[in-house]
Structure formats: structure tokens, C-alpha cells
Amino acid sequence: MLQGICTTVTVALETALQYQQSKQSQLSYSTSALSRCAPLSEQLSGLLDNTRMILVGTERPLTTAITCIFLRTAEILSNILCIYCRLTYGSQSISLEAMISLSESTPSEGEGHSEKIILAFGDLVFAASCLGGTLQIHTGANQKRFRWC
16 A cells, blocks of 8 residues: 555656646746747738838847837837838937828818827827837828837
8 A cells, every 4th residue: 555655646646747847948938939029020010010110220138128128119119100210220219210101181170080090109209208209290281100119
């Protein structure tokens, strides 16, 4: 009887050890997968699939917070039908410039549309300013240009 109990405990311990090792290997795989994550420009292109996208400069790794702000910005731009984006890597800064067309709306609708667009970026403006960034909005006759720095 004692031999049966020892065998059962041994099998249970071995199973638990194998489970622990598989969990650790999964964790190390997911950590290495995160480090091999696609560059920001590719992630932005995926979100802005109907937008002309241009990359200027050499990409470099960014902090998770900054990457998240750029990706959330791209999601918003995708929803408001962005027509052009330029991701620029400077020596001291990274910027994302985007253009959206307001030509399909009347002037009064365009003004209301502008306010809706500004509200869409509300939380991101605060988050970007906490990280030392800015959002600039330039208006033209039939377009708006956004720039995150």
C-alpha cells in the first residue's frame, strides 16, 4: 500500500514539474516575441490600411507608452478617414503627421466635424503632454493636418 501511495505522489510531482517547465518556456517565448514585435511603421500601416503612409528617417525602439500613443492615434485617424500619414524619426524627436479631408462637408458641418475630431483625441492630448509631446492642428480650406511630436 505504501508503494502505491509513493508511486501516485511521484507521478503527481512529475506532472507538476512538467507543467511548471512548460509555463516557464511559454513565458520566455512570449517575452522574446514581444522583443521581436513589428516596427512602429508596420503597425501603423496595418491600422491605416487605406492611407498613404511615408516613413522618414531610421526607425528606432520606442518606449511602450510612446508606442501606445502613436498606435491609438492611428486608430482614431483610421476612424476619421485619414488620407495621408508621415512618420518622421528626427535626431531628438519622433512625429506623426496626418491629413484628413473635410471637402465632403459643408462649412458649417466642417466646423462641427472639427470639434468632434478634437474631442476624439481628448485623452491622448493629456497622455502625450505627460510624456513631453504635443498635438498641433492646422486647418486649411478643405483639410486638417494633425501633428504629434
